Amino acid sequence: MAVTATDTHRAIEAVWRIESARLIASLARIMRDVGRAEELAQDALVAALEQWPVSGVPDNPAAWLMATAKHRAIDQLRRRALHARKEEDLTREIEEQLEAAAPASVDDAEQEIGDDLLRLVFTACHPVLATDARVALTLRLLGGLTTAEIARAFLVTEPTIAQRIVRAKRALADARVPFEVPRGEELALRLASVLEVIYLIFNEGYAATAGDDWMRPGLCEDALRLGRMLAELAPGEPEVYGLVALMEIQASRSAARVGLSGEPILLLDQNRARWDQLLIRRGLSALARAEALDGAGGPYALQAAIAACHARARTADETDWPRIVGYYDRLARLAPSPVVELNRAVAVSMAFGPATGLALADALTSEPALAGYHHLSAVRGDLLFKLERLTEARAEFERAAALTRNTRERDLLLERASRCRPA
């Protein structure tokens, strides 16, 4: 949507950012189709762009958009039904829709929109979709981002994202994915998919896998907003708080982890005075919520607990590494993965010395999942460096530099390689 820079258009954009997810969610319940719901919401936006510059922004712009979109939704249902069904079916259906569209009180309406939003979250992150489709759809439907904004964030062209979203909406319709919150055993699996999508968005912002910037803070903020929103929608789910805690604490280091010329600064070298205490506090309290819900042992809560160990240490030397190793042990048992093992190796090296850590890291070199993973080479380079095996360290740093797709990270690794000379 091309929006020119007039005041009204900017105001409309702001209203859209706040209201679009709620709008789409409510419409999706009426239409039973997320794709159609999004189109109707877009139509309402177009109507606002046409009318508000003339009539002025209404007193309650959210209600205006909702009323306009719902009116069109019911219109569409009526027309569709006229084609296919008998008059009495039609009347009953429309009455049902109208009833659904008119809750008894403001509080009921809020509750209902909350339920619809949660359904929308689970639909956008449905496993029938490929991961990149889930990510794009979530940012679009729940984050209120435009196609252009998503494209910019992921360094791909706008038509690529537009196509991805169109295909995703079609895939949901083809698979007849119901607009509902999963129950019972399915809930845990589906929630894991939702959390994965949000954390992927965060990570792409926190440590961009490609491109010239080490961080893209906009994406971190989008992910945090989604996570905080989800915690309000599903207040009984400890892992949601675990993920929020993890993201808040990681985001607290944003300012400290980029140097003046955009180069990455690693955790233990960061100026802790620049860590954002507000986000740390928020993170620690989210972690406490996860623990209070008996969720201390969940994979995100464990990662958050590790992040919290760093956050609590006033200096790098005060870090409680044995405790961190303990969390990694639990994480490795719960969700075994070579990447967790690699992080565990780093923690072990800090707690018990580089030689012990290196032995663990070396064992991972034959791991197919880590073939071509630059962090493995970077960690080995670091441990070899500490053991003063400089020739080997240099080769590992150079290998890591060749493997990363992020230019800032590559510069840092090459710089470390260049320092691997005998003193």
Next chain:
Amino acid sequence: MRFMMLMIPKGYETAKPGEMPDAKAVEAMMKYNESLQKAGVLLALDGLHPPSMGARVSFEGGKPRVTDGPFAEAKEVLGGYWMIQVKSRDEAIEWAKRCPGSPNEVIEIRQVQEMSDFPEDVKKAAAGFEALQAKSGQRTGS
């Protein structure tokens, strides 16, 4: 980006110590705060006791001087604030417009400064740059 929404209630500059808003206003405000929280934009918020319970420290002539409240010269005082994280100044304005404010109340919207807003010399001063530079890259982890 972050914004402070600063609540400036006219008349609060002369409020007596311990003066509190009435229950009805608080209830409406709680609903509003909840909506900020639900949208995932609220980072922090606080209400402030009246200036009659506070003090001002001024530095005229290079020396700190303490004045107890209330402050005769103050035309506007803060009653509280919200810290929000939003996509644009317009979004911050849109959120402020939704506040159930009373006719005597004004909300001032101010963007929080980020390091990237500063010129190089200020950045260096803020980062403790030299010390960092010397240590940079000696260790691993992220």
